[in-house]
Amino acid sequence: MSSGAREQVQTLLENAGRVLVVAHIEPDGDAIGSALGLAWALRRRGTRVTLACAHPVPASLLFLPGSDAFVARWRQDEDVVVVVDTSDTARIGAIYPDDGRGAAPLVVIDHHITNLRYGDVNWVLERASTCELVLDLISAMGIPLDATIATCLLTGLVTDTRGFRTRSTNADALRAAVTLMEAGASLGDIMEAVFRSRTLPMLRTWGAALSDARLEDGVIWVEVSQEDLRRIGAEPSAADGLSNLLSTVRDAEVAAVFREVRPGVVDVSLRSTPRVDVAAVALSLGGGGHRQAAGCLLEAPLPRAREMVLSALRLAMAEGNGTRMNADRAD
Amino acid sequence: MSSGAREQVQTLLENAGRVLVVAHIEPDGDAIGSALGLAWALRRRGTRVTLACAHPVPASLLFLPGSDAFVARWRQDEDVVVVVDTSDTARIGAIYPDDGRGAAPLVVIDHHITNLRYGDVNWVLERASTCELVLDLISAMGIPLDATIATCLLTGLVTDTRGFRTRSTNADALRAAVTLMEAGASLGDIMEAVFRSRTLPMLRTWGAALSDARLEDGVIWVEVSQEDLRRIGAEPSAADGLSNLLSTVRDAEVAAVFREVRPGVVDVSLRSTPRVDVAAVALSLGGGGHRQAAGCLLEAPLPRAREMVLSALRLAMAEGNGTRMNADRAD
Numbered sequence: 175m176s177s178g179a180r181e182q183v184q185t186l187l188e189n190a191g192r193v194l195v196v197a198h199i200e201p202d203g204d205a206i207g208s209a210l211g212l213a214w215a216l217r218r219r220g221t222r223v224t225l226a227c228a229h230p231v232p233a234s235l236l237f238l239p240g241s242d243a244f245v246a247r248w249r250q251d252e253d254v255v256v257v258v259d260t261s262d263t264a265r266i267g268a269i270y271p272d273d274g275r276g277a278a279p280l281v282v283i284d285h286h287i288t289n290l291r292y293g294d295v296n297w298v299l300e301r302a303s304t305c306e307l308v309l310d311l312i313s314a315m316g317i318p319l320d321a322t323i324a325t326c327l328l329t330g331l332v333t334d335t336r337g338f339r340t341r342s343t344n345a346d347a348l349r350a351a352v353t354l355m356e357a358g359a360s361l362g363d364i365m366e367a368v369f370r371s372r373t374l375p376m377l378r379t380w381g382a383a384l385s386d387a388r389l390e391d392g393v394i395w396v397e398v399s400q401e402d403l404r405r406i407g408a409e410p411s412a413a414d415g416l417s418n419l420l421s422t423v424r425d426a427e428v429a430a431v432f433r434e435v436r437p438g439v440v441d442v443s444l445r446s447t448p449r450v451d452v453a454a455v456a457l458s459l460g461g462g463g464h465r466q467a468a469g470c471l472l473e474a475p476l477p478r479a480r481e482m483v484l485s486a487l488r489l490a491m492a493e494g495n496g497t498r499m500n501a502d503r504a505d
Numbered sequence: 506m507s508s509g510a511r512e513q514v515q516t517l518l519e520n521a522g523r524v525l526v527v528a529h530i531e532p533d534g535d536a537i538g539s540a541l542g543l544a545w546a547l548r549r550r551g552t553r554v555t556l557a558c559a560h561p562v563p564a565s566l567l568f569l570p571g572s573d574a575f576v577a578r579w580r581q582d583e584d585v586v587v588v589v590d591t592s593d594t595a596r597i598g599a600i601y602p603d604d605g606r607g608a609a610p611l612v613v614i615d616h617h618i619t620n621l622r623y624g625d626v627n628w629v630l631e632r633a634s635t636c637e638l639v640l641d642l643i644s645a646m647g648i649p650l651d652a653t654i655a656t657c658l659l660t661g662l663v664t665d666t667r668g669f670r671t672r673s674t675n676a677d678a679l680r681a682a683v684t685l686m687e688a689g690a691s692l693g694d695i696m697e698a699v700f701r702s703r704t705l706p707m708l709r710t711w712g713a714a715l716s717d718a719r720l721e722d723g724v725i726w727v728e729v730s731q732e733d734l735r736r737i738g739a740e741p742s743a744a745d746g747l748s749n750l751l752s753t754v755r756d757a758e759v760a761a762v763f764r765e766v767r768p769g770v771v772d773v774s775l776r777s778t779p780r781v782d783v784a785a786v787a788l789s790l791g792g793g794g795h796r797q798a799a800g801c802l803l804e805a806p807l808p809r810a811r812e813m814v815l816s817a818l819r820l821a822m823a824e825g826n827g828t829r830m831n832a833d834r835a836d
Contacts, residue, residue, distance in 0.1 A: 341693040345686040355676040362672040372753045374720045381715025389705045
């Protein structure tokens with residue numbers, strides 16, 4: 175059936191003169207990379223392609239060719255709309271029309287198995303990145319890869335696997351990376367563009383947080399207060415990446431970053447080993463995410479927010495232990 | 506000629522009943538991984554293999570099968586000695602005999618092109634890791650890969666490329682990774698074992714250093730004093746990895762970590778973009794290393810050591826600019 179979906183996508187795109195390719199809000203490398211890779215490939219065969227996203231492309235992705243051409247609108251006269259890497263219409267954001275999506279066929283290409291299949295054709299397959307699906311599609315359509323297409327697609331593969339570090343990085347993902355490098359993508363340039371993007375205020379913010387890092391009952395956590403940010407002269411985004419760093423601590427099963435985005439509002443970022451489901455914890459606090467990477471936004475002073483989350487985590491980890499013990503018994 | 510060297514290595518190993526495989530001092534993942542991968546492969550065809558290293562295997566590599574069996578001795582009755590990943594005999598360390606290496610043939614397998622070719626057979630090829638050479642050798646010898654061999658070799662490939670992030674990570678390196686994953690190596694397990702090895706004192710040490718990070722004239726630097734380490738309760742090794750983190754700062758061409766290993770003795774770790782040669786700077790101060798990753802040990806108080814290095818770096822970067830300008834003119 176998935177292969178059927180891919181063939182339907184192919185037929186729709188081969189018969190379209192104009193295509194709108196849409197990336198999700200808060201776009202990441204896989205959203206922008208897969209949208210651009212598909213756009214450049216379709217243009218090679220004469221299709222007119224417009225790229226859309228409700229939010230601006232982040233600075234760290236502006237090295238990608240064509241990344242400055244995203245517009246914040248829905249379909250005008252395009253024959254087909256393709257939404258990439260986007261599991262539900264809420265993630266399309268404000269450009270998604272209130273009165274329905276209109277007459278043109280809506281194609282969804284996504285690697286999130288939680289995708290709500292809101293398109294006319296939904297090609298959803300579990301892969302490390304949506305870019306790998308786009309690579310398969312381009313190959314099926316017989317469009318030759320070039321360095322531009324390959325750079326866009328390899329960027330999405332690299333970012334969605336955090337540089338091949340996620341558990342989703344399987345042999346297929348590396349095989350796709352080889353294909354893209356052979357087509358002219360520079361892995362070194364992409365790694366540098368994507369990961370060499372930190373700033374001095376960011377590292378000083380990490381310093382303030384890490385100086386006071388705590389580890390208790392398998393949970394490592396740090397706090398970034400408004401006062402820290404003001405003193406350092408940093409934005410709240412300076413704490414981005416801290417939870418990934420904390421999750422490299424051997425003795426921690428869960429990593430938590432409490433970031434005071436404004437007085438009385440705390441952004442919570444959680445990471446975990448496969449044993450603990452932090453998505454469930456985040457959900458119970460009004461947030462969401464993946465089992466091993468989730469978050470929520472709490473309206474509470476920093477100490478109160480911290481205690482709420484740590485209590486919920488302790489409970490989840492105790493339950494996790496119970497589940498594991500039962501599973502062990504069942505073996 | 507390189508292929509000739511590989512064939513000579515193969516012939517020597519196929520005719521040896523006993524082999525000593527030697528890794529370098531301060532062993533890293535590529536040294537231990539390539540030694541173990543070769544050992545397990547030779548054992549599959551009945552060869553008796555002993556593993557040697559002058560220094561203990563680091564804790565982060567003890568997950569590798571057989572890593573607890575390294576001994577600190579040179580050849581006894583082995584027919585052939587193979588030294589892996591080791592560019593000169595000084596890096597073999599104290600186990601290398603003062604009175605010469607003895608009667609058995611000495612085979613050198615290494616990916617450092619600076620290798621001094623001190624063996625009877627020297628198979629030296631530029632690759633991202635020595636493990637890739639061992640993989641080629643095993644394949645040429647017709648020894649089937651298994652999960653044990655593959656795990657050892659993929660670990661070396663992953664560590665020497667810092668998780669596929671170095672410029673040396675080419676399509677061949679990723680292709681080797683695919684082969685090793687298909688043979689049963691778990692990239693996720695290796696990434697976790699190798700990179701999820703930090704501790705709370707380590708992150709607190711980073712915190713103290715990063716809180717006071719400085720960036721001037723393209724050089725970002727931090728200091729780790731004996732006082733910091735004492736207060737936190739950390740070893741000097743807690744600063745390992747800090748220079749790699751600093752090198753992710755966009756506006757820095759050079760990253761420097763000044764670590765007071767004992768009062769009056771400062772270990773300096775340097776990282777740079779391709780434009781700046783920090784090996785030359787380290788060499789001028791009695792140290793050494795690679796163009797983009799080097800270091801030295803200075804007998805001086807922390808502030809004096811810092812000024813010595815920063816002056817040398819400023820000079821090197823000014824010269825680098827000059828060279829580049831001349832090169833630009835010559836284009």
